[in-house]
Amino acid sequence: MKKIRAGEPVTEADLAQLSSLVHTQNPSVDLNTLKEFFPDSTASLDKILRTIVGMDKQAIEQSFTEFVQQTHTHMNAKQQRFIGMLKNHLVRNGSINIEQLYDAPFTQVHDMGLDGVFSEQQADIIEQFIAQFNVPLGTKINAVEKQLQP
Known part of the structure; x- marks a missing residue:
């Protein structure tokens, strides 16, 4: 989990070990089921x-x-506040996509979001940087049907 929270590369062996720990606590949980959602x-x-x-x-x-x-990059107070909000978002949610930088809570700093706080050149650099934190999940389904083995 430390590697996952740190954004470090995770091996299949790391995932197998995590899955084993989860199974120890709750034998009916399979981490791979998450991908099915x-x-x-x-x-x-x-x-x-x-x-x-x-x-x-x-x-x-x-x-x-x-x-x-x-x-x-030298940042003014609004830019520092925006970056602080971005950091907090990543700590809580673990990912972000570019579109989110133009919605609340980022529009609290400026109603245009990223483009209202940074110059076009700075915004492009920030977009390239945060692309590493984008996790394309696609559409989430609400339930996965599984038959439990006795």
């Missing part, structure tokens, strides 16, 4: 899990610090 998704199981458990705050802080250092 998102039949259109191309996301791996670890990324789907990340959308449930969120991301580690320190990992997010480190990613954003490196990003700001690499791009030499």
Whole structure:
């Protein structure tokens, strides 16, 4: 789970170990069933899990610090607030897509969202950076029918 929350690569062995731990607590739960709730998704199981458990705050802080250092971006108060909201969103939800940056709560900073807070060039750089946090889940179905073995 630490790797998933940190956004680090997860191996099949890591997922098998996590699944084993889950089975120990609840033998009727199969983590792979999660993928069945998102039949259109191309996301791996670890990324789907990340959308449930969120991301580690320190990992997010480190990613954003490196990003700001690499791009030499100096931010005003509104931009800092926007980035703070973005970090909080990732910690809670584990993913984000570009369209969300033009909706609430990001429109609280400016009614145009990302484009109202950053220049076009800055917005493009931010969009490229946050693309790594996008987890395309597709349409979620409400139930998966499974027959339990006695």
